[in-house]
Amino acid sequence: MLKAVLVIACLALCANLWATENGKRPQNVSGGNSNPNPDSDAGPEARLARILDEIDKNRLGAALEEADALIRRYPNFRLAHLIKGDLLLARSRPISTFGNAANAPPEQLADLREEAVARLKAYRDKSSAARYVPRYLLQMRPDQRHAIVVDTDKARLYLYRNDGGRPRFVADYYITHGKLGSEKIRQGDRKTPVGVYRVTASLPADSLDRFYGSGAFPLNYPNEWDKRQGRDGDGIWLHGTPPDTYSRPPRASDGCVILANSDLVALSRNLQLGVTPVIISNSIEWLSYDDWQSERDAMSEKIEEWRSDWESRDYDRFIRHYARDFKAGSASARYFAQLKNRRALAAESIKVTLGNRQMFRNPGKEQMVVVSFDLDFRSNSLSSQTRKSQYWIREDGTWKIIYEGNA
Amino acid sequence: MRPIFAKPLTAGFPALALGLLAGFHLSVAGANTGSDALSDIQDMVKNGQLPNALEKVDSYIAAKPKHAKDAQARFLKGVILGEMGRPADAIAVYGKLTQDYPGLPEPYNNLAVLYAQQKQYDKARVALEMAIKTHPSYSVAHENLGDIYAQLASQSYDKALQRDSGSTGSQSRLAPIRQLGGAAVRTEPAASANVAPSSQPPKIAVAETARRIPEARTTPPAQANPVAAESSAGDGEFARMLQHWKSAWPRLDFTTALAYSISDLTCRIMRERIGPPGLSAGSANTMGGPGATGCRSEPRKSRFW
Numbered sequence: 001m002l003k004a005v006l007v008i009a010c011l012a013l014c015a016n017l018w019a020t021e022n023g024k025r026p027q028n029v030s031g032g033n034s035n036p037n038p039d040s041d042a043g044p045e046a047r048l049a050r051i052l053d054e055i056d057k058n059r060l061g062a063a064l065e066e067a068d069a070l071i072r073r074y075p076n077f078r079l080a081h082l083i084k085g086d087l088l089l090a091r092s093r094p095i096s097t098f099g100n101a102a103n104a105p106p107e108q109l110a111d112l113r114e115e116a117v118a119r120l121k122a123y124r125d126k127s128s129a130a131r132y133v134p135r136y137l138l139q140m141r142p143d144q145r146h147a148i149v150v151d152t153d154k155a156r157l158y159l160y161r162n163d164g165g166r167p168r169f170v171a172d173y174y175i176t177h178g179k180l181g182s183e184k185i186r187q188g189d190r191k192t193p194v195g196v197y198r199v200t201a202s203l204p205a206d207s208l209d210r211f212y213g214s215g216a217f218p219l220n221y222p223n224e225w226d227k228r229q230g231r232d233g234d235g236i237w238l239h240g241t242p243p244d245t246y247s248r249p250p251r252a253s254d255g256c257v258i259l260a261n262s263d264l265v266a267l268s269r270n271l272q273l274g275v276t277p278v279i280i281s282n283s284i285e286w287l288s289y290d291d292w293q294s295e296r297d298a299m300s301e302k303i304e305e306w307r308s309d310w311e312s313r314d315y316d317r318f319i320r321h322y323a324r325d326f327k328a329g330s331a332s333a334r335y336f337a338q339l340k341n342r343r344a345l346a347a348e349s350i351k352v353t354l355g356n357r358q359m360f361r362n363p364g365k366e367q368m369v370v371v372s373f374d375l376d377f378r379s380n381s382l383s384s385q386t387r388k389s390q391y392w393i394r395e396d397g398t399w400k401i402i403y404e405g406n407a
Numbered sequence: 408m409r410p411i412f413a414k415p416l417t418a419g420f421p422a423l424a425l426g427l428l429a430g431f432h433l434s435v436a437g438a439n440t441g442s443d444a445l446s447d448i449q450d451m452v453k454n455g456q457l458p459n460a461l462e463k464v465d466s467y468i469a470a471k472p473k474h475a476k477d478a479q480a481r482f483l484k485g486v487i488l489g490e491m492g493r494p495a496d497a498i499a500v501y502g503k504l505t506q507d508y509p510g511l512p513e514p515y516n517n518l519a520v521l522y523a524q525q526k527q528y529d530k531a532r533v534a535l536e537m538a539i540k541t542h543p544s545y546s547v548a549h550e551n552l553g554d555i556y557a558q559l560a561s562q563s564y565d566k567a568l569q570r571d572s573g574s575t576g577s578q579s580r581l582a583p584i585r586q587l588g589g590a591a592v593r594t595e596p597a598a599s600a601n602v603a604p605s606s607q608p609p610k611i612a613v614a615e616t617a618r619r620i621p622e623a624r625t626t627p628p629a630q631a632n633p634v635a636a637e638s639s640a641g642d643g644e645f646a647r648m649l650q651h652w653k654s655a656w657p658r659l660d661f662t663t664a665l666a667y668s669i670s671d672l673t674c675r676i677m678r679e680r681i682g683p684p685g686l687s688a689g690s691a692n693t694m695g696g697p698g699a700t701g702c703r704s705e706p707r708k709s710r711f712w
Binding site (some may be wrong): 078081082084085086088089090091094099100101102104105108112244245311 | 417428552556557559560561562563564565566567568569
C-alpha cells in the first residue's frame with residue numbers, strides 16, 4: 001500500500017516536472033486529478049494520451065473505456081486496437097512490452113510502436129507549434145491564406161494561417177512519409193523531397209484508386225532548384241489512406257505525404273491550388289516570434305538593397321548580389337545577359353517595383369531562401385511585368401542570388 | 408474453440424460430494440429429498456443418455472417446481488442441453504436461473520462458457536464479472552475471465568494487424584461447471600494437492616473444473632516475468648526507441664511509462680484477483696506478494712530520478 005502511494009507521488013511530481021519543462025501543461029496532465037474539458041482537443045492523440053494517463057492513475061477500467069471511445073471514433077485505427085489488446089491481455093497475464101500479439105510480424109509491431117511514439121511525442125510537444133514559428137515561413141504572400149509545413153522526422157504536418165504576414169498556428173496532423181526517409185534525389189528512391197513546394201492540383205477521390213483515400217493534391221516536385229540539383233522523379237502528392245486503415249506507419253509511402261482521410265478533408269478546405277505553399281523539412285527549426293521577425297527583416301532589407309542597386313544602374317553594386325555559381329533560368333537567360341552588360345545598365349533610367357513578395361527559407365543543410373515576387377520593370381524603352389523567383393544562399397558572409405527565373 | 412460440451416464425460420464427478428455439501432450455502436432451504444433422483448440423472452448424463460436425462464430432469468422440475476433442489480435440477484438441465492449441442496436452450500435455462508437465483512455464480516459461469524463458444528466474448532465477460540461479483544473468490548470464474556480477456560485481446564490484436572482471427576490459433580480453455588457448489592470448493596485447502604506447478608499454462612480438464620484452485624495462477628511462467636523481460640528489452644528496438652525519446656524528454660519517457668504501467672497494472676490486477684477479501688492473510692501474501700509474481704511496485708523510481 002505504501003509503495004503504491006509512493007509511485008503515485010512520484011508520478012505526480014514527474015508530470016509536474018515535465019509540464020514546467022515544456023512551458024505549457026496539456027489539459028490531461030493537470031497536476032491534480034481533474035480533467036475539465038477532455039474533448040476540447042480534437043484528434044486521436046489527445047485520447048491516446050488520456051489512455052496512458054488513466055494507466056498512470058491506476059485506472060485500467062477507465063483506460064479501456066478511453067480505448068473503446070477511441071475505436072468508436074476511429075474504427076480502423078490499428079494502433080488503438082493494439083493498445084486495447086494490451087489492456088485486455090494485461091488482465092489475463094503479465095505483459096511487459098508494447099504490443100503483445102502472438103505470432104505478430106515484428107516489423108508490423110515496430111511500425112505501430114513508431115506511430116504511437118510519433119503521435120504521443122507530437123502531442124506532448126504541441127505547444128511549440130503555437131508558441132514558435134517554423135523558420136521557413138519568413139513571409140507569406142497576401143493572397144496565401146494558409147501555409148503547410150511538414151516535419152518528416154516527427155511524422156507531423158502543421159497548418160498555419162496568414163495573419164497579416166504573421167503565421168498563426170491552426171492545426172497539426174499525423175502524417176506518413178517515404179519508406180526510406182526524406183531528401184528525395186532519384187525516381188523510385190522511396191523518399192520524400194525536402195524543399196519549398198506548392199499544391200498544384202486537386203485529384204478527387206472518385207478519379208483515383210481507393211488506395212489514395214479521400215483525394216490527392218500533387219506538389220510541384222521537382223521544383224527549379226531540384227532540377228538544378230539534378231533531382232528527378234515526380235508524382236509527389238499529399239493524399240489519404242485506403243479504406244481499411246485509419247492511418248499508416250510513419251514511414252510507408254513511396255515519397256508521398258499521407259494523411260488520415262478525415263484530416264485530408266479538413267486540410268483541403270484550406271488549400272488554394274497553385275498558391276498554398278507546402279514546405280517539407282526533415283526536422284523543423286523553430287524560431288521565437290522575435291527571432292523570426294529579425295530574420296524576416298534582414299532578408300527584406302537584402303532584397304530591397306538588390307532592388308535599389310538595380311535601379312541605381314551601377315553595375316558593380318548590382319552584380320555583387322549574385323553568387324559565383326549563379327545561373328539564370330532558361331527563360332530569363334537572355335534578359336540576364338543584358339543586365340550583365342554594363343553599358344546597357346548605364347544607359348537607361350529604370351524603375352523596379354516588387355509586389356506580392358513571398359520569402360520561404362528552404363529546409364535543409366544549405367542556407368537558402370526562396371523568394372518570389374511580381375516584378376514591374378519600367379525603363380525609357382521597356383516595360384514588363386513578370387513573376388520571378390530567386391534562390392538566395394549564404395556566400396562570403398552575406399546573402400547572394402544563386403538562381404533566378406520565372407516563377 | 409473446443410466444443411467442451413459435446414465431449415463425452417468419462418471422468419465422473421469428483422466434486423459431486425463437495426458440491427452437494429456446498430449446495431447448502433445457497434440458502435435454498437429444504438430437506439435432502441430428491442438428491443437420489445438427481446444423481447440418477449447425473450449418472451445418465453455420465454453415460455451419454457442425454458435425451459433420457461433431459462426427459463427425467465424435465466419431469467423432475469415439473470413435479471416439484473418449488474422444491475429445495477429446484478436450482479440444482481434446472482442447472483443440471485442447462486448442463487444436459489449444453490451437452491446436447493443446444494446452446495440457445497441452455498442459455499435460456501441459465502439466464503432464467505440467474506434471474507431466480509442471482510446469488511449463484513455457477514449459472515453465470517456456464518452462460519459465459521456458452522457465449523464464449525459463440526465468440527460473444529463481451530457477453531461472456533459480463534457474465535463472468537457477475538459470477539465474480541456474487542462470489543469474489545470463485546476461482547473458476549477468475550480463470551475463465553482471464554481466458555476471455557485473452558480472447559478479447561486476441562480479437563483486438565487481429566484488428567490491429569488486420570489478420571484473420573483464425574490465424575492466431577489460440578483456443579479458449581473455458582471450463583463449464585457441471586455441478587452447483589463448485590465455487591465453494593476453492594476455500595477448501597485440501598484441494599491444493601491437486602495442482603502441480605508447471606511452466607505450461609494450466610489446461611483445464613472438464614471433470615476437474617470444480618477442484619481448480621487459485622495457486623495455479625500465482626506461479627507465472629518464467630518467460631512472462633516482467634522483471635526478466637525488462638532486462639532483456641534493454642538491448643533491442645526498445646532501447647533505441649528509449650534513446651530517441653530521451654533526447655526530447657530527458658526525464659519522462661512515455662513509451663517506457665506505458666510498458667511499465669501495463670506490467671504494474673498486471674501485478675495489481677493479479678493481486679486483486681488472487682487476494683479476495685475472504686482469503687487468509689498468509690495465502691494472500693504468497694500469492695500476491697511482489698516477490699511471488701515478479702512485479703515491482705516502483706519501476707519508475709529508477710527510471711525517472
